[in-house]
Amino acid sequence: MSGVEENWRKGPWTSEEDRLLVHHVNVHGEGRWNTVATLAGLKRNGKSCRLRWVNYLRPDLKRGRITPEEEALILDLHGRWGNRLRWVNYLRPDLKRGRITPQEEALILDLHARWGNRWSTIARSLPGRTDNEIKNYWRTHFKKKSNGASDESTKLKTRLLKRQMFQQEQRQRLMMQQNEADMKKVLTLLLEETENKVGRYMPLEDHQSLINPMILLNGCYGSSYMPETPMNEDVGLWDGLWNLDEVQGRNVCAARAS
Structure with a gap:
C-alpha cells in the first residue's frame, strides 16, 4: 500500500470537500473518480467520492x-423484476443481447x-454491456492467457537471476586466480631481491660456503679427507661442484692460515 493510500481521509464529509467534488464533476464529468484526489486535492479514495456523489x-x-x-x-x-442486480444484468431494456463482437473484444x-x-x-x-458480463468474458477468455504470460515472465526472471549469479561466480574465480598470480610474482621478486642483497653484502667466500659448505671442507682437507666408501647419488651430484671450486677453497684455507 502506498503512502497516498495510507493517508486517505475517512469519516463525515465537510462542506468544503463537497464543494471540491461538485466542482470536479462539473469540470471533468462523472466516472473519473480515482483522479479526484490528484485533480481536486481531495484526500478521499475513488470509491468514497463516487458514493458521495451518487447518494x-x-x-x-x-x-x-x-x-x-x-x-x-x-x-x-x-x-416483477426482483432486486437491483437482476434488473441491471438481465431486465434493462437497453441491454445488448448476443455474443461480444470482435470490435467490443478489442475495446475490452x-x-x-x-x-x-x-x-x-x-x-x-x-453501451448495452454490463460490468458483470464484461468481467465474466474476460475471465473466461483472457485470464488464463494472462496467468500464462505471468508464469513465463517469472521463469524468464529466474533464468536471468541464475545467469547473473553464474557470471558473478566466474568473475570472482578470475579475480582469485589473478590475485594468486600477482602474489606469486611478488614472492618471486622478494626472493630475487633477498638473494641480491645476500650476494652484495656477504663476502664471496662466505656466500659460496653458505651455498655449499662442503666446498670449504674439500678445499681445506683435500680429497683424501673424503671417505673411500662408494658415494650415494646425492654426493655424486655435488662431485662436479667440488672439483670446480677446489682451487678457490684451498686459497681460502691458506688465507685463513696466514
Missing part, C-alpha cells in the same frame, strides 16, 4: 421522504490494459 450530491436527486405512490411502485416493480482489451479490473468503468464505454 448525496447529484443535482437530480429527489429530497424528502418516499411518497405512498412511490412505495406502491417500488413494490410492484420488485415483484484496450480498456483493461488502461484501467485494470475496473469493470464498471470499462462498461461505460460499451
Whole structure:
C-alpha cells in the first residue's frame, strides 16, 4: 500500500470537500473518480467520492421522504423484476443481447490494459454491456492467457537471476586466480631481491660456503679427507661442484692460515 493510500481521509464529509467534488464533476464529468484526489486535492479514495456523489450530491436527486405512490411502485416493480442486480444484468431494456463482437473484444482489451479490473468503468464505454458480463468474458477468455504470460515472465526472471549469479561466480574465480598470480610474482621478486642483497653484502667466500659448505671442507682437507666408501647419488651430484671450486677453497684455507 502506498503512502497516498495510507493517508486517505475517512469519516463525515465537510462542506468544503463537497464543494471540491461538485466542482470536479462539473469540470471533468462523472466516472473519473480515482483522479479526484490528484485533480481536486481531495484526500478521499475513488470509491468514497463516487458514493458521495451518487447518494448525496447529484443535482437530480429527489429530497424528502418516499411518497405512498412511490412505495406502491417500488413494490410492484420488485415483484416483477426482483432486486437491483437482476434488473441491471438481465431486465434493462437497453441491454445488448448476443455474443461480444470482435470490435467490443478489442475495446475490452484496450480498456483493461488502461484501467485494470475496473469493470464498471470499462462498461461505460460499451453501451448495452454490463460490468458483470464484461468481467465474466474476460475471465473466461483472457485470464488464463494472462496467468500464462505471468508464469513465463517469472521463469524468464529466474533464468536471468541464475545467469547473473553464474557470471558473478566466474568473475570472482578470475579475480582469485589473478590475485594468486600477482602474489606469486611478488614472492618471486622478494626472493630475487633477498638473494641480491645476500650476494652484495656477504663476502664471496662466505656466500659460496653458505651455498655449499662442503666446498670449504674439500678445499681445506683435500680429497683424501673424503671417505673411500662408494658415494650415494646425492654426493655424486655435488662431485662436479667440488672439483670446480677446489682451487678457490684451498686459497681460502691458506688465507685463513696466514
